[in-house]
Amino acid sequence: MLQSVLLSIPQGIILGGAYGAIALGLSVIFGVTRVINFAHGSMLMVSTFAYYALYQLLGIDPYLGILIVTPVMFIVGYFTQKLLIKPLLIRERADVVEPTSVMLMTIGLWYTLDNLFTMLFGSDYRTMPTPASQSYLSMGNGAFVTQWSKVIAFLASFAIAGLLAFIINRTELGKGIRAVSQNRDAAALCGLDVYKTYSIAFGLGVAAVAVAGACLSQFYFVQPQTGAVFGTKSFMIVVLGGLGSIPGALLGGIIFGVVETVGAQFMTASSASMLSFILFILVLVFRPRGLLGRN
């Protein structure tokens, strides 16, 4: 018993890395635009379908497909913000409606995309028999076994986090993003195009989730419900780690992964997913800014 509990911890950390990878994009979008993108999970789901299509039609391995899908999803994110959210933000500045309209827009987009894909492709579970999804990492004479694709997802989460941190902290573009996220009025006075920066940040967030989607599609089903399952978890992870914090999203993801995997040793796996929701509510009540969040 103790051994299986101890062995479940690294399993949880690896799974949590994948959670973190998915949540990173959401955190970036929130950090810059202060918008909680409820359609984040749907973007993830759309990207996994794109990888599936590339694999089935052209035989392109999802890891290679990142080179095609990620730029496309960047454009999708860019124009989602530009066409759907920007007009609402401009209207809200005039203070005509309650500030909930952006949230409602993303909720509408979430339901539209999820159910559009259900209509088009049904809710079948699709998998891709790629090399990564079928090879296993085994240690200690089979005491610890996991799919290589999960390990890759874990490593990818750090790569995505590093890349996002690099873009935001070390580049000229990132300087603009940071300026806008700190004070959008002051940034606008300095001649920055605030809404364009928002669009770029949105595009970056969606591109990041598209990379995570490639990793996810290797060990999880390609299915329209993916959005609801991982989207909801991403919100919780991002709040747990601290909204807008890149290391926070990784840490939150890993905590979620460990709680669920270790919990599954004591109860059924589906009951264990309840634990992370309980953890989330406790964090909200006792430390609403999250573990690594700024005040």
Place this chain on the structure above:
Amino acid sequence: MKENLLKGRLFAFLDLALLLVIPLPMGSYEQDILIMVLFYAFASTAWNIICGFVGTLSLGHAVYLGIGGYISTLLLLNLQLSPWVGMFVGAAITSVIGILIGFPCFRLKGPYFTLASIALGNIVLIWVQNNEYLFGIDIKGAMGLLLPQTGNQAVAFEFAGKLPYYYIMLVFLLVVILVSRLISRSRLGYYLVAIRSDPDAAESLGIPLVRYKLIAMAISTFFISFAGTFYAQYYRYIGPDRVFGNDLSVQIALIALIGGQGTILGPLFGAILLVPLSSFLSEYFGGTLPGLHLFIYGVVMMLVVFYMPNGIHDYVMRFFRWAEGALWKRLPVSKAASGKAES
């Protein structure tokens, strides 16, 4: 003045009469859709009492609906208590639960409250799916509870045809609309609107935010639990996937938001627009397009946020005013009334 009063009375009477006779010539399928219109309108109006007036967006309100339905059903199955009584027991317990949940959650702002409500909904859903017993009472886990079919018993809230269910739901709906109208014209309603437009200003004026939010929450959850009892009695079944699932919560919220958040008749208009639209389209495309009805909710939500940020309520009302005015001029009563006013 007198003319307007008479006009208002007349059209209120006509609208009510229309609601009373409309299901009579219809077949069972159309009656079912009408019942669902009223059901969603009722649940959304109850949702609107807390979420519309105060402006906090709950995406977990189906939980309270489900709890109410489960309580009355369990009382019926285990103690043979009539759902007419169980309904009120369920409503009382549900509103206590609503207050207990609301107390910590109302400190959360904006999206945090919404996320907490989603998380709570998921906790209840997963718990019920994975547990067979609650305090030793058999709740049958993911399978849900089947209600016995005993035929036509008004005392047991069970009827052979669909019409009685229609009229029951209509009464429920009229009551909750009346209550929300009373609230909106009472001190409580003014406080809630003040809290929605500027919580900080409201608090600095000495309005105890949490207390009034909790009162509204108690009223809202009290009523929405009736919808749960109705659901169980109508379908003779209650199960976690349907009554505790995310989709029902989101549907309830979207109907009210599309209809007009914080308005009295908005949720009804939203239900009249969305429920038949999604039912007919789903029926038309048969089983070929699963997910179509929720797709419509999503698209309409996006369109409404974009083009009618306050919902369709104002447009529908304007249309009704215009139609009533046009009709009024043609009625002989109007000539008599205006003639009287002149003399």
